[in-house]
Amino acid sequence: MPQINYVDHSGTCTPIMVPLGDSVMEGAVANGVEGIVAECGGSAMCATCHVYVDPTFSALLPEMGEVEDTMLDLAASERHDNSRLSCQIRVTEALDGLVVRMPESQI
Amino acid sequence: MGTPVTVIVGASHAGVQVAASLRDLDYPGEVVLIGDETHLPYHRPPLSKSLLHPHDAEGQVLRPASFYAQKRIGLRLSSGVDAIEPGERRVRLRDGETIGFDTLVLATGARARRIPIAGADRPNVLTLRALGDAVALSQRLAQARDVVVLGAGMIGLEFAAVAAAGGRNTTVIDTTERPLLRAVSVEMASYLKDLHEAHGVRFLFDNGIARIEGKGRAERVVTLDGQEIQADLVLIAAGVLPNVELAAEAGLAVDNGIVVDANLQTSAPGIYAVGDCAAFVAADGRRLRIESVQNATDQARCVAAAIVGRPEPYAKAPWFWSDQYTAKLQIAGLWTGYDRAIRRDTADGSGFALYLFAGDRLVCVEAINATADHVAARKILGEGIALTPMDVQTPGFDPKAHMRQRAA
Ligand SMILES: Cc1cc2nc3c(=O)[nH]c(=O)nc-3n(C[C@H](O)[C@H](O)[C@H](O)COP(=O)(O)OP(=O)(O)OC[C@H]3O[C@@H](n4cnc5c(N)ncnc54)[C@H](O)[C@@H]3O)c2cc1C
Ligand code: FES
Numbered sequence: 282m283p284q285i286n287y288v289d290h291s292g293t294c295t296p297i298m299v300p301l302g303d304s305v306m307e308g309a310v311a312n313g314v315e316g317i318v319a320e321c322g323g324s325a326m327c328a329t330c331h332v333y334v335d336p337t338f339s340a341l342l343p344e345m346g347e348v349e350d351t352m353l354d355l356a357a358s359e360r361h362d363n364s365r366l367s368c369q370i371r372v373t374e375a376l377d378g379l380v381v382r383m384p385e386s387q388i
Numbered sequence: 389m390g391t392p393v394t395v396i397v398g399a400s401h402a403g404v405q406v407a408a409s410l411r412d413l414d415y416p417g418e419v420v421l422i423g424d425e426t427h428l429p430y431h432r433p434p435l436s437k438s439l440l441h442p443h444d445a446e447g448q449v450l451r452p453a454s455f456y457a458q459k460r461i462g463l464r465l466s467s468g469v470d471a472i473e474p475g476e477r478r479v480r481l482r483d484g485e486t487i488g489f490d491t492l493v494l495a496t497g498a499r500a501r502r503i504p505i506a507g508a509d510r511p512n513v514l515t516l517r518a519l520g521d522a523v524a525l526s527q528r529l530a531q532a533r534d535v536v537v538l539g540a541g542m543i544g545l546e547f548a549a550v551a552a553a554g555g556r557n558t559t560v561i562d563t564t565e566r567p568l569l570r571a572v573s574v575e576m577a578s579y580l581k582d583l584h585e586a587h588g589v590r591f592l593f594d595n596g597i598a599r600i601e602g603k604g605r606a607e608r609v610v611t612l613d614g615q616e617i618q619a620d621l622v623l624i625a626a627g628v629l630p631n632v633e634l635a636a637e638a639g640l641a642v643d644n645g646i647v648v649d650a651n652l653q654t655s656a657p658g659i660y661a662v663g664d665c666a667a668f669v670a671a672d673g674r675r676l677r678i679e680s681v682q683n684a685t686d687q688a689r690c691v692a693a694a695i696v697g698r699p700e701p702y703a704k705a706p707w708f709w710s711d712q713y714t715a716k717l718q719i720a721g722l723w724t725g726y727d728r729a730i731r732r733d734t735a736d737g738s739g740f741a742l743y744l745f746a747g748d749r750l751v752c753v754e755a756i757n758a759t760a761d762h763v764a765a766r767k768i769l770g771e772g773i774a775l776t777p778m779d780v781q782t783p784g785f786d787p788k789a790h791m792r793q794r795a796a
Contacts, residue, residue: 307448313455320685322431322448326709326718327682348716351759354788355766388689 283377287314290385299372305381306330306368316383323368325349329387330367331356335380339363342370358384392417394695395479395489397469397634399423401432401681402663403495404450405688411459413696419461420487422479424468427519428453433681435522436546437711447519472638474656491658491695494635494646495688498628498664498679503538505624507600513622516543525623532556532621536609538597540567542710544625545580549712551621552587559617560584561592561609570627571708573723575731575742576754583715597622630665630677643667645677650701652691660694662687670722671703680708705769707762714757720765721752730780732787734758741765741787743780750775764791 282298285308289295299308309317309330318329325348334342342365349369353360367381394410396403399421407421423429430447456463471480478488500515507513512532514525525547529535535551537544540562552558560567566577567584581591596612600622609619630645641647641655645667652660652668663684667677686704693700710717726744733740739757743750743765753765764787768775773794779785 311449311452313452313458321681321709322433324433324709324711326707348759351763351788354763 286380288382305370318387328355332367332381392490394491396493398495402684405685407461409692494661496631510606534618536619539625559590660691718755718762723752
């Protein structure tokens with residue numbers, strides 16, 4: 282199982298083994314990682330699963346769809362170039378070691 | 389004074405959010421969250437969408453079990469509240485135990501409406517509200533060939549879409565003259581009706597089920613106008629009833645939901661109601677009960693703030709979504725009261741949005757595969773940004789640009 286590293290706003294990192302095919306959001310919620318709210322359960326409707334992806338992994342991520350791109354404008358914390366909705370990123374072998382930073386606030 | 393206690397009745401979208409928000413706001417007291425379902429609280433929307441696969445019998449949990457322990461939320465599952473004793477400030481559980489409270493939050497939600505139809509007690513006649521319903525329904529669907537859905541509301545249509553996309557003969561029957569009479573505009577309903585028909589769904593409007601027939605199990609339904617339709621699976625999706633009995637028996641005001649004031653407090657001080665069970669007053673003065681995740685969680689946050697001494701009137705702009713085939717329906721605002729619909733097609737023609745106005749005031753935007761319009765509408769309605777019918781009709785109108793320009 283690939284390891285995903287969730288870094289909260291204060292810098293604390295929680296490494297979680299996430300099953301292949303689950304989303305980065307699901308990996309966080311299933312393990313009680315705070316900082317990802319996921320109010321809509323992964324329907325790309327709430328933008329409360331916003332994360333900043335470590336740029337070294339950018340090229341390995343699935344391309345951002347239009348829905349995700351647009352929904353990110355509703356995120357509570359500032360949008361950056363490396364902003365993604367974690368519910369739209371499925372975990373693959375290639376993402377082993379992925380580092381995502383969680384914003385100060387999701388609501 | 390001892391530690392204050394907040395008791396929350398109903399452990400689903402609304403109840404869980406009240407508990408979580410109380411902890412986020414550093415509520416110093418005890419939090420007891422009582423739910424009568426057996427599963428850990430789970431996401432309900434997937435039940436009529438992705439969850440209709442038998443392997444998902446565990447559901448998609450809102451939070452893992454460890455969350456409740458960490459947050460010191462006393463989660464009690466498989467446990468129903470039988471009575472509220474407002475004078476004694478305690479609730480009584482089904483097994484007779486009583487729990488005292490300083491503050492009580494009713495998050496009892498709603499249940500599927502059952503219709504007294506002869507033959508509706510057959511094992512292949514189902515309703516859809518809870519996880520167990522979805523599991524049973526998906527197992528039946530796997531074996532079914534002819535599916536009849538009573539009720540062309542959101543859940544009926546989502547299920548019809550799953551059935552039709554899976555190659556089942558699907559008939560949707562409704563007593564009204566169009567689908568989604570309560571949920572979307574006439575124009576959007578007409579689009580969705582065409583979409584379903586293009587996928588082979590047959591609609592019977594201004595009609596209903598007189599009786600369900602068959603040996604032991606349902607084999608056919610007989611409509612009010614006498615048509616016989618083969619059916620080896622019947623879903624009764626005729627709306628919901630808010631769970632108000634507990635409140636009513638305790639003497640709280642009830643009127644199509646538990647009546648609450650602007651701060652979501654019931655007619656009894658220190659007792660609040662949130663989510664699908666709460667009849668609140670919207671910004672325009674109408675009394676409303678909204679069935680959506682957004683409403684449940686935003687109201688929950690509002691009540692948690694009130695409990696920690698920061699009451700504020702509830703005033704969030706509603707939003708909602710539904711997935712049917714490849715159409716992603718996204719709604720911002722409430723459609724009722726509109727007198728004019730202006731359609732905007734996306735540049736690539738793959739989607740469109742209906743801007744619904746009451747006079748010159750935007751009340752709602754219904755989008756199909758047009759997320760930019762939806763997102764802009766949420767900002768426009770949520771932040772009170774001006775948008776006129778003329779703006780939308782201007783050639784080259786770009787909702788996002790409008791939102792940014794006016795917000796700046
Ligand atoms: C199939 C389906 C699909 C949906 N799809 C969408 C969607 O796409 N988007 C959207 O926004 N919304 C959707 N909804 C609506 C959304 O799920 C509800 O608005 C939401 O669940 C409301 O949350 P709630 O906590 O207020 O009530 P509920 O979810 O109904 O929860 C109330 C809980 O209280 C419990 N309870 C009741 N009485 C008692 C008692 N006396 N003691 C203890 N426990 C009690 C109930 O068993 C239940 O667990 C859907 C609903 C269904 C059923
Ligand atoms: S969980 Fe709602 S947008 Fe990702």
